[in-house]
Amino acid sequence: MSFDPVFTFGTIAAAALIGLGVSHAIDDTSSQLGGPDAVNELVTLTPGSFDHAQPGEFLKDNHPAPAPVVGETIDAPLEIMKFQVTASDYDRCVSDGACKPADSRLAGNVPATGVSFIDAQAYANWLSARTGETWRLPTDVEWAYAAGERFRADIEGGEGDPADPAKRWLTQYRNETALGRKPDPEPRARGSFGFNAKGVADIAGNVWEWTSTCYAHATVSSGRVARSISNCGVHVVEGFHRTYMSNFVRDGKSGGCAVGTPPDNLGFRLVRDRGGFAQALRRLGLT
Amino acid sequence: MLTRREALLSSVLTAAAIATIGSAPAMAAAKDVAGLPREKVTLVAPPFVHAHDQVAKGGPRVVEFTMTIEEKPMVIDADGTQLNAMTYNGSIPGPLMVVHEGDYLELTLVNPDTNTLAHNIDFHAATGALGGGGLTLVNPGEQVTLRFKATRPGTFVYHCAPGGAMIPWHVVSGMSGAVMVLPRDGLKDEKGKPVRYDRIYYIGENDFYIPRDEQGKFKKYDSAGDNYDDTVKVMRGLIPTHVVFNGTAGSLTGENAMKAKVGETILIVHSQANRDTRPHLIGGHGDFVWEGGKFANPPAKDMETWFIRGGSAGAALYTFRQPGIYAYVNHNLIEAVELGATAHFMVDGSWDDDLMMQVEAPKVIAS
Numbered sequence: 136m137s138f139d140p141v142f143t144f145g146t147i148a149a150a151a152l153i154g155l156g157v158s159h160a161i162d163d164t165s166s167q168l169g170g171p172d173a174v175n176e177l178v179t180l181t182p183g184s185f186d187h188a189q190p191g192e193f194l195k196d197n198h199p200a201p202a203p204v205v206g207e208t209i210d211a212p213l214e215i216m217k218f219q220v221t222a223s224d225y226d227r228c229v230s231d232g233a234c235k236p237a238d239s240r241l242a243g244n245v246p247a248t249g250v251s252f253i254d255a256q257a258y259a260n261w262l263s264a265r266t267g268e269t270w271r272l273p274t275d276v277e278w279a280y281a282a283g284e285r286f287r288a289d290i291e292g293g294e295g296d297p298a299d300p301a302k303r304w305l306t307q308y309r310n311e312t313a314l315g316r317k318p319d320p321e322p323r324a325r326g327s328f329g330f331n332a333k334g335v336a337d338i339a340g341n342v343w344e345w346t347s348t349c350y351a352h353a354t355v356s357s358g359r360v361a362r363s364i365s366n367c368g369v370h371v372v373e374g375f376h377r378t379y380m381s382n383f384v385r386d387g388k389s390g391g392c393a394v395g396t397p398p399d400n401l402g403f404r405l406v407r408d409r410g411g412f413a414q415a416l417r418r419l420g421l422t
Numbered sequence: 423m424l425t426r427r428e429a430l431l432s433s434v435l436t437a438a439a440i441a442t443i444g445s446a447p448a449m450a451a452a453k454d455v456a457g458l459p460r461e462k463v464t465l466v467a468p469p470f471v472h473a474h475d476q477v478a479k480g481g482p483r484v485v486e487f488t489m490t491i492e493e494k495p496m497v498i499d500a501d502g503t504q505l506n507a508m509t510y511n512g513s514i515p516g517p518l519m520v521v522h523e524g525d526y527l528e529l530t531l532v533n534p535d536t537n538t539l540a541h542n543i544d545f546h547a548a549t550g551a552l553g554g555g556g557l558t559l560v561n562p563g564e565q566v567t568l569r570f571k572a573t574r575p576g577t578f579v580y581h582c583a584p585g586g587a588m589i590p591w592h593v594v595s596g597m598s599g600a601v602m603v604l605p606r607d608g609l610k611d612e613k614g615k616p617v618r619y620d621r622i623y624y625i626g627e628n629d630f631y632i633p634r635d636e637q638g639k640f641k642k643y644d645s646a647g648d649n650y651d652d653t654v655k656v657m658r659g660l661i662p663t664h665v666v667f668n669g670t671a672g673s674l675t676g677e678n679a680m681k682a683k684v685g686e687t688i689l690i691v692h693s694q695a696n697r698d699t700r701p702h703l704i705g706g707h708g709d710f711v712w713e714g715g716k717f718a719n720p721p722a723k724d725m726e727t728w729f730i731r732g733g734s735a736g737a738a739l740y741t742f743r744q745p746g747i748y749a750y751v752n753h754n755l756i757e758a759v760e761l762g763a764t765a766h767f768m769v770d771g772s773w774d775d776d777l778m779m780q781v782e783a784p785k786v787i788a789s
Binding site: 136180194197199240273298299300301302304305308309311312315320321340346352354362398 | 431473500501502639672676677679705743745746747766768769770771772775780782783784785788
């Protein structure tokens with residue numbers, strides 16, 4: 136992709152200007168509604184380390200292996216939306232012509248659902264342009280850190296038996312069945328699934344969330360990922376369990392999981408990169 | 423143009439007229455039948471089948487069944503879409519009834535006064551009176567008993583057929599099931615050698631036509647009668663909104679997945695009362711398949727996919743050779759994945775590397 140610093144800078148600067156005016160407008164709207172604006176409701180997570188089951192499919196000695204658990208570090212404060220992006224947030228982007236209308240007919244104070252990875256990225260770009268800040272999807276690691284005690288990762292089939300690949304499939308199917316989760320298709324008002332210990336709302340409810348992490352096939356040796364081949368046409372989706380969806384899928388029910396429980400809905404929340412604007416300038420070598 | 427009420431009423435009258443014309447009591451055979459042993463069978467909900475002998479013990483008998491019709495709302499997919507269902511014995515499909523060739527199947531059909539519509543039953547296995555439909559029309563608060571002789575071995579659909587426009591509407595509201603008439607000496611392969619099954623599963627496939635509102639969302643109706651006009655409009659498009667096994671998308675998956683073991687032989691009876699379908703067991707086959715469902719014909723062998731004509735039931739016999747999760751689908755894959763026609767088998771046992779193995783796991787393409 137070509138990168139034109141002058142043009143890009145111009146866009147960001149313009150966006151920053153627009154952003155000032157716009158956030159004023161948003162404030163007006165929210166004061167009319169008497170509620171806070173989701174865009175500005177962020178949870179700031181303090182840096183820390185945690186053990187994280189990696190996303191993707193793993194091979195050890197040429198056979199399927201459980202996801203390796205790797206120590207991960209979030210080394211700077213992480214600002215993540217307290218709530219998922221709501222339908223009314225998303226509709227503003229649609230009104231601006233920067234986002235495609237979502238498949239969900241729901242409006243207002245419910246999570247935006249019926250949105251693909253591509254839609255989520257379009258929204259992040261639009262919000263960044265409007266605010267002059269850097270908004271983006273969380274990585275799988277960031278999402279897991281924010282999800283805290285509600286993080287589940289993949290439904291595991293365990294170690295593959297070289298002599299019997301079916302054992303793992305059956306174990307995984309039984310593990311998933313044992314969770315006993317029933318379909319729960321109707322998105323609910325934001326906050327309906329409560330807060331986790333970190334004050335982040337609606338984690339592992341009935342809206343799964345896009346992340347910026349690509350699906351990968353990886354080989355494991357001595358507990359570490361030795362080599363990995365990514366397919367960025369498919370991204371990690373997080374929620375009640377972890378799954379993987381093609382970027383253009385808006386309805387998880389028919390988008391993946393040949394066997395097993397599919398996501399009820401697809402939505403997203405964003406993180407804000409600290410000093411996004413200054414960072415962008417720095418990256419361009421303009422400061 | 424008839425109003426809905428008039429349409430409902432006129433169909434009932436038509437059916438009643440048929441019933442009157444056809445209701446010559448079967449006295450001639452009654453004396454012979456009176457001396458036969460009787461067996462009362464309690465039906466079980468699909469995909470399971472009541473206990474039965476594969477090879478008949480002794481001579482013909484009268485096998486008694488009772489089914490109670492239940493009109494009730496049922497959820498047919500994960501989105502909570504509601505069908506104003508009409509059911510035989512509370513399930514979609516209605517239960518599978520098993521008898522042997524030469525037996526008499528005697529059904530008592532109960533239409534409780536909590537229902538709102540007249541119903542009957544047309545047995546494709548039966549001869550005469552519109553398959554019994556002309557002799558079994560019952561209004562809410564009535565019951566009727568029909569007996570027919572099982573003269574032809576095979577799997578056969580039964581369905582509600584209360585006259586005119588009521589017929590397809592009742593069928594696509596859930597009123598169908600199947601009868602299996604086994605040869606007295608059991609099933610045989612194409613050379614006449616006996617074959618047996620360790621387990622039997624009955625899969626009824628249904629096509630549903632749920633009306634949508636202006637926003638494209640499936641509508642809910644208080645009662646079956648309220649949906650009639652809208653539903654018929656969708657039916658006339660001939661494109662179902664749902665194609666499902668066992669009444670609900672996903673009903674034979676997860677904890678309800680069908681079970682089997684490597685080395686076990688299963689018989690899958692598959693019925694579709696209204697529309698063609700093409701079952702396929704992903705990763706398996708049909709060892710012996712009675713596509714048309716009639717056991718006097720030799721079974722086809724080694725089938726990959728088999729065709730079930732709308733308005734018929736077929737049977738497929740298969741011995742599992744490999745463990746794992748199998749998907750059993752209508753191999754119009756749009757109907758399987760998007761409309762709901764997918765079931766699962768969980769098969770335990772030992773893997774056979776001779777039949778299949780991954781020689782090399784996915785890795786970087788060798789340059």
